[in-house]
Amino acid sequence: MDALKTIAAGSVKETTPELSIGDTIRVSVNIREGERERIQMFEGTVIAKKGSGVAETFTVRRVAYGVGVERVFPLHSPNVKDIKVVRYGKVRRSKLYYLRDRVGKAAKVKEQIRK
Secondary structure: OHHHHHHHHOOOOOOOOOOOOOOEEEEEEEEEEOOEEEEEEEEEEEEEEEOOHHHOEEEEEEEEOOEEEEEEEEOOOOOEEEEEEEEOEOOOOOOOHHHHHOOHHHHOOOEOOOO
């Protein structure tokens, strides 16, 4: 088991942003289309975090044209170029799956004022 941890330690990014549940973040993802590469932004609310170490993932949800879109990103993936926190959320749950059933203003997360 320790051998797996030493191999996985090479894939872990040293600097990961402090993102928590309820934060609105902007993720820069590297997209490959044939031989071309481009960076696509995905902005939404973090509704879940899972795993630890190399296998750590987070789920981001946004509503685009009235349709809810969720993407799961591996935190230490080389395709995830950058993560920026746009807004800090104030929540009391570790998973925000209840936002899937809400529409409009009811799906908003309160903002946390940080000094």
